[in-house]
Amino acid sequence: MRGVAGxxxxxxxSSLPALFGVxxxxxxxxxxxxxxxxxxxxxxPNAGQAEIEDIRRRMGLDKPVPEQLLLYLRDIGTGNxxxxxTTGQPVLNDLRNRLPASLELTFCAxxxxxxxxxxxxxxAALRPGSVVxxxxxxxxTLGVCVPTxxxxxxxxxxxxxxxxIAPDPTGRIDxxxxxxxxxxxxxxxxxxxxxxxEAWWAAARQLVLPACTMALFVLAPxxxxxxxxxxxxxxxxxxxxxEALGLSRRRVILVYALRNALLPVITIMGIxxxxxxxxxxxxxxxxxxxxxxSYALDALLSSDYAPVQGFVLLMASxxxxxxxxxxxxxxxxxxRVSIG
Amino acid sequence: MRAxxxxxxxxxxxxxxxxxxxxxxxxxxxxxxxxxxxxVGESGSGKSVTAFCVMRLLDxxxxxxxxxxxxxGEDITRAGRxxxxxxxxxxxxxxxxxxxxxLNPIRPVGAQIADVIRAHEAVSAREARERALALLxxxxxxxxxxxxxxxxxxxxxxMCQRVMIAMAIACEPSLLIADEPTTGLDVTTQRAVMxxxxxxxxxxxxxxxxxTHDLGLAAQYCGRIAVMEQGRVVEEAVPDRLFGAPRxxxxxxxxxxxxxxxxxxxxxxxxxxPETVTSSGRRLLEVAGLRKEFGxxxxxxxxxxHLDAGESLGLVGESGSGKSTISRLVCRLLDPTAGSIRFEGxxxxxxxxxxxxxxxxxxxxxxxxxxxxESLNPRFSAFDCIADPLRRLLGMxxxxxxxxxxxxxxxxxGLPRELLGxxxxxxxxGQKARVGIARAIAPGPRLLVLDExxxxxDVSVQAVVLHLLDRLRxxxxxxxxxxxxxxxxxxxxxxxxxxxxxGRVVEExxSEALFAAPKAGYTRELLAAIPHFEPEPEAVLE
Numbered sequence: 001m002r003g004v005a006g007x008x009x010x011x012x013x014s015s016l017p018a019l020f021g022v023x024x025x026x027x028x029x030x031x032x033x034x035x036x037x038x039x040x041x042x043x044x045p046n047a048g049q050a051e052i053e054d055i056r057r058r059m060g061l062d063k064p065v066p067e068q069l070l071l072y073l074r075d076i077g078t079g080n081x082x083x084x085x086t087t088g089q090p091v092l093n094d095l096r097n098r099l100p101a102s103l104e105l106t107f108c109a110x111x112x113x114x115x116x117x118x119x120x121x122x123x124a125a126l127r128p129g130s131v132v133x134x135x136x137x138x139x140x141t142l143g144v145c146v147p148t149x150x151x152x153x154x155x156x157x158x159x160x161x162x163x164x165i166a167p168d169p170t171g172r173i174d175x176x177x178x179x180x181x182x183x184x185x186x187x188x189x190x191x192x193x194x195x196x197x198e199a200w201w202a203a204a205r206q207l208v209l210p211a212c213t214m215a216l217f218v219l220a221p222x223x224x225x226x227x228x229x230x231x232x233x234x235x236x237x238x239x240x241x242x243e244a245l246g247l248s249r250r251r252v253i254l255v256y257a258l259r260n261a262l263l264p265v266i267t268i269m270g271i272x273x274x275x276x277x278x279x280x281x282x283x284x285x286x287x288x289x290x291x292x293x294s295y296a297l298d299a300l301l302s303s304d305y306a307p308v309q310g311f312v313l314l315m316a317s318x319x320x321x322x323x324x325x326x327x328x329x330x331x332x333x334x335x336r337v338s339i340g
Numbered sequence: 341m342r343a344x345x346x347x348x349x350x351x352x353x354x355x356x357x358x359x360x361x362x363x364x365x366x367x368x369x370x371x372x373x374x375x376x377x378x379x380v381g382e383s384g385s386g387k388s389v390t391a392f393c394v395m396r397l398l399d400x401x402x403x404x405x406x407x408x409x410x411x412x413g414e415d416i417t418r419a420g421r422x423x424x425x426x427x428x429x430x431x432x433x434x435x436x437x438x439x440x441x442x443l444n445p446i447r448p449v450g451a452q453i454a455d456v457i458r459a460h461e462a463v464s465a466r467e468a469r470e471r472a473l474a475l476l477x478x479x480x481x482x483x484x485x486x487x488x489x490x491x492x493x494x495x496x497x498x499m500c501q502r503v504m505i506a507m508a509i510a511c512e513p514s515l516l517i518a519d520e521p522t523t524g525l526d527v528t529t530q531r532a533v534m535x536x537x538x539x540x541x542x543x544x545x546x547x548x549x550x551x552t553h554d555l556g557l558a559a560q561y562c563g564r565i566a567v568m569e570q571g572r573v574v575e576e577a578v579p580d581r582l583f584g585a586p587r588x589x590x591x592x593x594x595x596x597x598x599x600x601x602x603x604x605x606x607x608x609x610x611x612x613x614p615e616t617v618t619s620s621g622r623r624l625l626e627v628a629g630l631r632k633e634f635g636x637x638x639x640x641x642x643x644x645x646h647l648d649a650g651e652s653l654g655l656v657g658e659s660g661s662g663k664s665t666i667s668r669l670v671c672r673l674l675d676p677t678a679g680s681i682r683f684e685g686x687x688x689x690x691x692x693x694x695x696x697x698x699x700x701x702x703x704x705x706x707x708x709x710x711x712x713x714e715s716l717n718p719r720f721s722a723f724d725c726i727a728d729p730l731r732r733l734l735g736m737x738x739x740x741x742x743x744x745x746x747x748x749x750x751x752x753x754g755l756p757r758e759l760l761g762x763x764x765x766x767x768x769x770g771q772k773a774r775v776g777i778a779r780a781i782a783p784g785p786r787l788l789v790l791d792e793x794x795x796x797x798d799v800s801v802q803a804v805v806l807h808l809l810d811r812l813r814x815x816x817x818x819x820x821x822x823x824x825x826x827x828x829x830x831x832x833x834x835x836x837x838x839x840x841x842x843g844r845v846v847e848e849x850x851s852e853a854l855f856a857a858p859k860a861g862y863t864r865e866l867l868a869a870i871p872h873f874e875p876e877p878e879a880v881l882e
Binding site for chain 2: 235236237238240241242243244245246247248249251255256259260263333334335336
């Protein structure tokens with residue numbers, strides 16, 4: 001166990017330079033992008049040059065870029081991510097308020113995707129070339145090909161508009177339901193903690209459609225990976241041993257094959273999770289989900305530097321964190337890893 | 341008496357990309373209760389397919405197209421899973437080659453043994469664990485209580501095979517099929533494992549089918565031996581008769597090709613002994629005080645030896661003895677921690693391994709690898725494989741000169757010219773070995789380092805390749821550093837032999853003298869562990 005922790009520690013330290021690189025890169029990128037925030041935030045189209053200059057000075061944009069970078073780094077060091085010009089709030093607060101929404105959505109989507117993808121992958125691997133295999137392949141291809149905003153809208157159209165099963169696809173909770181007292185920011189968890197079954201149900205209903213939309217998109221990598229690694233494991237020697245010594249089919253597949261086959265899936269899971277959290281901005285937009293990705297997109301469109309930089313930093317940190325968790329999980333799942 | 345296992349006229353087909361291939365063409369065998377039957381033959385003879393048929397472990401492509409398999413009188417040729425599952429492991433079980441891969445890598449071995457017990461008997465987890473512990477003791481694993489929690493990668497190959505045996509005998513089956521159980525293990529480990537198998541089966545009254553390519557092994561442990569060739573049993577007899585007076589031409593060939601204590605390279609292929617080469621006496625390689633550490637532990641320690649031009653020196657030892665490390669150090673693929681390597685009086689040990697390919701000595705020291713398939717670039721045709729060192733080391737460019745040289749090299753190793761356009765996967769094992777050797781001699785080396793060059797080959801192919809190597813050395817005046825775990829091969833191929841143990845030289849001397857009268861206890865132990873099939877051998881060894 002100490003070996004695993006040591007490995008995780010080394011991993012963390014070695015990812016610090018990358019984090020720093022991300023910081024500098026986004027900072028510079030924001031500076032070279034077209035659009036002048038001062039003009040954007042000036043009172044109106046007929047604001048005078050003096051007013052714009054004044055805003056510039058207040059935002060620190062009149063200083064040379066290297067100096068701005070140093071100031072920015074100093075602020076980061078003191079935990080100050082700046083203030084959003086659009087919301088008027090400190091970026092840290094904004095992110096803190098919105099991150100649970102994104103995380104809750106992503107976690108649920110990942111859970112749905114795994115619950116679907118792993119059995120589908122196993123089924124496909126057990127009968128390669130069969131109807132099941134082809135059906136799974138078709139589903140995966142569709143999941144990847146259809147953009148999330150299309151599949152999201154399709155789900156809304158069918159389930160909300162035509163059938164009326166799903167609730168109004170806006171926001172995290174039905175506007176008429178009472179918000180549970182905030183503890184973790186995860187509505188499902190908060191509602192459960194408060195013992196408010198009604199609120200929990202309301203939040204869960206809102207969550208199902210966007211989570212399914214997201215899950216559909218990442219179904220393919222997970223299912224295909226499960227299938228491929230399951231296929232490889234099923235032909236390995238120790239599966240033959242299990243068969244030769246009369247272990248039940250169930251045990252051979254679930255304990256011997258699947259546990260080995262899931263090792264690469266853990267790695268993919270980390271990547272999929274990070275991608276979903278940041279890149280599925282479209283899902284957040286379609287379902288008016290108050291998450292961090294849509295927040296960052298809005299900020300980007302209005303040349304609001306601080307939120308975008310904060311968002312990128314957050315994503316990079318989460319990416320590092322997720323990799324660490326994957327490393328730890330892998331170390332626990334595969335005893336061979338802990339040697340190094 | 342009714343036999344325990346009867347195989348009657350068994351036929352098996354494999355559906356491949358090139359149509360249906362018949363792997364078994366009417367195999368009939370019978371094993372009585374408590375009997376030990378050996379099945380010998382070369383790769384592709386169908387011996388493993390026969391075993392897999394009995395256990396019904398054939399992969400999807402294989403299909404039993406005819407014949408019958410009866411176990412305890414019951415026809416199981418087409419039995420379904422429901423009939424087979426209670427039989428497998430409980431009535432008949434199987435152990436495999438490469439024991440480490442045959443165990444689940446991420447499950448403690450104790451749990452794996454318990455899995456087998458609980459698959460057949462309704463016992464509690466605790467009881468299964470206790471029985472697993474008793475089984476580990478029975479297969480003589482030291483500190484069995486601690487090993488219960490060990491994972492396969494934490495155990496040696498020999499220990500993994502013991503665990504595998506423990507799993508196979510856990511539910512007291514009456515038949516044990518051992519498919520090349522000791523291939524890839526050291527000779528002393530092989531002996532310990534085989535003795536354990538023989539003793540276990542005898543004590544429990546189990547019948548055993550031992551599948552092996554090693555005639556000596558079969559002779560030593562089996563009451564009856566069946567010889568298979570191309571999907572047929574060509575001869576079946578008790579060992580003394582089979583090896584003393586083989587009747588079938590294939591058996592005779594197989595017996596002749598297997599190295600024995602007194603065989604010679606020429607004798608293996610049925611040729612007359614050539615004249616012995618006299619060493620030139622010119623010093624080619626001088627190694628002194630060689631030391632190599634990996635992570636602080638010395639893999640090679642204080643090794644010194646020399647090699648004259650045209651001489652052949654054997655390095656023998658078990659896994660972990662440092663023989664491969666030494667060969668890599670001499671080839672300059674690894675940097676020594678200390679010591680000197682002098683080639684023709686020049687210190688080449690100081691040139692770092694990463695830069696050695698640019699030194700003028702690179703073309704003088706070449707390597708022949710163990711795995712001839714893996715050591716050839718799969719995207720290179722045989723021609724390109726042989727031409728590659730010529731292009732890189734001698735700077736030969738495309739054209740008639742290059743082609744002539746490659747063809748000449750191919751001719752020297754007996755590789756037909758029309759095979760030069762083929763890719764490695766289109767060549768047989770022996771042909772790949774020839775390409776590997778041609779590649780090594782192409783730049784005109786003076787020292788050839790051969791790292792187990794025939795370990796992966798069938799005996800008949802091995803005989804031909806050894807003969808080729810021996811002839812090349814005589815004709816070209818090459819010096820060989822010959823690394824092998826097979827003592828008989830080293831004795832035939834090398835004038836002098838060095839025996840290594842744990843990175844140190846245990847014994848060194850002229851091969852005939854060393855093998856006839858070994859001085860070190862370790863050498864005696866190694867020699868005694870070699871299974872043999874020739875009659876009255878014990879007198880020499882005891």
